[in-house]
Amino acid sequence: MFKKVLIANRGEIALRIIRACHELGVKTVGVYSDVDRESLHVAMADEAVCIGPAASKDSYLNVKAIISAAEIADVDAIHPGYGFLAENAEFAAICEDCGFTFIGPSAEHINMMGNKSSAKEAMKKFGVPVVPGSVGAVKDSKDALKIAKEMGFPVMIKASAGGGGKGMRVAHNEMSFLNAYEMAKSEAVNAFGSEEIYIEKFIEDPRHVEVQVFGDGEGAGLHFYERECSIQRRHQKLLEEAPSTAISAKTRKKMGEVSVDAVKSLKYKNAGTIEYLVDKDENFYFMEMNTRIQVEHPVTEMITNTDLLQLQLRVAAGEGLGMKQEDIKIHGHAIECRVNAEDANTFMPCPGRITGYVTPGGFGTRVDSACYDGYYVLPYYDSMIAKLIVYGKNREMAIARMKRALEEFVVDGIKTTITMHKRILEHHAFVEGDISTEFIERHFG
Ligand code: MV4
Numbered sequence: 001m002f003k004k005v006l007i008a009n010r011g012e013i014a015l016r017i018i019r020a021c022h023e024l025g026v027k028t029v030g031v032y033s034d035v036d037r038e039s040l041h042v043a044m045a046d047e048a049v050c051i052g053p054a055a056s057k058d059s060y061l062n063v064k065a066i067i068s069a070a071e072i073a074d075v076d077a078i079h080p081g082y083g084f085l086a087e088n089a090e091f092a093a094i095c096e097d098c099g100f101t102f103i104g105p106s107a108e109h110i111n112m113m114g115n116k117s118s119a120k121e122a123m124k125k126f127g128v129p130v131v132p133g134s135v136g137a138v139k140d141s142k143d144a145l146k147i148a149k150e151m152g153f154p155v156m157i158k159a160s161a162g163g164g165g166k167g168m169r170v171a172h173n174e175m176s177f178l179n180a181y182e183m184a185k186s187e188a189v190n191a192f193g194s195e196e197i198y199i200e201k202f203i204e205d206p207r208h209v210e211v212q213v214f215g216d217g218e219g220a221g222l223h224f225y226e227r228e229c230s231i232q233r234r235h236q237k238l239l240e241e242a243p244s245t246a247i248s249a250k251t252r253k254k255m256g257e258v259s260v261d262a263v264k265s266l267k268y269k270n271a272g273t274i275e276y277l278v279d280k281d282e283n284f285y286f287m288e289m290n291t292r293i294q295v296e297h298p299v300t301e302m303i304t305n306t307d308l309l310q311l312q313l314r315v316a317a318g319e320g321l322g323m324k325q326e327d328i329k330i331h332g333h334a335i336e337c338r339v340n341a342e343d344a345n346t347f348m349p350c351p352g353r354i355t356g357y358v359t360p361g362g363f364g365t366r367v368d369s370a371c372y373d374g375y376y377v378l379p380y381y382d383s384m385i386a387k388l389i390v391y392g393k394n395r396e397m398a399i400a401r402m403k404r405a406l407e408e409f410v411v412d413g414i415k416t417t418i419t420m421h422k423r424i425l426e427h428h429a430f431v432e433g434d435i436s437t438e439f440i441e442r443h444f445g
Pocket residue numbers: 131156163164165166200201202203204206207208230232235277287288437
């Protein structure tokens with residue numbers, strides 16, 4: 001196992017990584033920006049190094065400063081968390097070149113999955129179902145229209161460099177196609193500096209279901225079943241649960257199997273998430289693969305009774321996966337509510353001083369947060385201030401427990417999305433499991 005790990009992140013995920021390290025007897029080095037001196041990850045790490053000014057590009061995205069900190073502190077490995085440099089292939093390569101283990105997949109796999117059309121081609125090759133459409137990128141708008149007409153409308157026009165909903169357009173007919181194509185292309189050029197486009201059949205009112213996977217980098221792999229992530233707004237997830245209410249045991253088995261087969265074929269290393277669109281008939285189609293530990297990993301930890309951060313460290317240290325697929329079973333149900341420092345109606349960020357903070361507790365209740373009474377929520381970074389995770393014997397119990405926990409949660413001084421979560425949990429459609437990616441717009445729009 002590593003002796004010392006640098007955590008290239010802040011907030012709750014930095015604490016989550018520090019905790020996993022300490023449980024494994026690993027020393028930790030935190031990094032922080034000028035305005036994060038008072039942050040909990042600095043206090044909780046064994047050492048901490050300042051890496052620059054408040055702006056992310058000057059600190060948490062400052063590769064030179066982070067590598068220097070790793071050298072000064074003499075660490076064995078670097079954990080990137082999520083966001084910031086987590087899916088930056090160049091950073092992963094630099095870590096390895098400088099002699100630090102990057103706790104995550106290889107730079108090659110990060111790169112492959114970063115290009116959405118190459119990710120799709122790879123997955124298709126390994127037997128994962130993909131949305132019908134162009135094989136790889138299209139040549140030009142004429143080529144794209146030809147494919148769209150063969151396939152039939154409506155179609156989705158996507159940027160290869162996109163992801164998370166950026167550089168995406170729907171075309172419902174031939175008339176609107178060229179305009180939508182040009183819009184997607186110019187958005188892609190502006191946002192990513194790439195005009196590569198691919199075309200897919202449009203899946204109407206889908207669910208977003210994702211499978212947690214792990215690989216040892218040598219052809220062994222595991223899956224930890226799925227998470228249901230359809231409750232989102234403008235591609236920001238608000239609430240996640242596991243298992244999904246959308247799929248039968250048969251589909252679950254199939255999704256897990258095809259996902260883990262791909263991981264094995266790729267010789268993928270460390271944690272990954274394979275995202276699928278699921279239609280009304282339970283057909284599932286590969287959408288994207290995320291090459292990091294995700295925000296919503298705790299719901300999987302709760303239902304499989306597995307510490308996924310410890311597993312990341314073990315795999316990165318070369319200790320292997322240490323378990324068999326048959327040992328991974330689903331127990332009960334888990335829900336996560338992302339508590340953001342935002343206005344619950346407009347979703348506008350509301351940074352500021354927390355003047356009162358009481359977290360819920362009790363059986364089956366977990367809070368992953370870096371907040372404390374008197375903490376100042378900074379305007380420079382993500383507005384998520386806490387993740388409230390509950391476990392229940394079944395979905396009904398998990399919902400009841402989440403409602404109870406949300407009632408207990410006190411965050412004074414700033415606006416939060418706690419009230420929005422209470423409304424979601426009261427909604428009959430949510431209670432019945434009748435959800436899709438349209439849920440928030442349809443019921444809270
Ligand atoms: C789609 C789709 C329908 N059909 N692709 C959105 C994020 C990006 N990863 C892919 N996305 C979608 N791709 C086809 N062929 C609908 C979406 C989509 C979506 C997907 C997951 C979660 C929320 C979403 C909200 C709107 C659209």
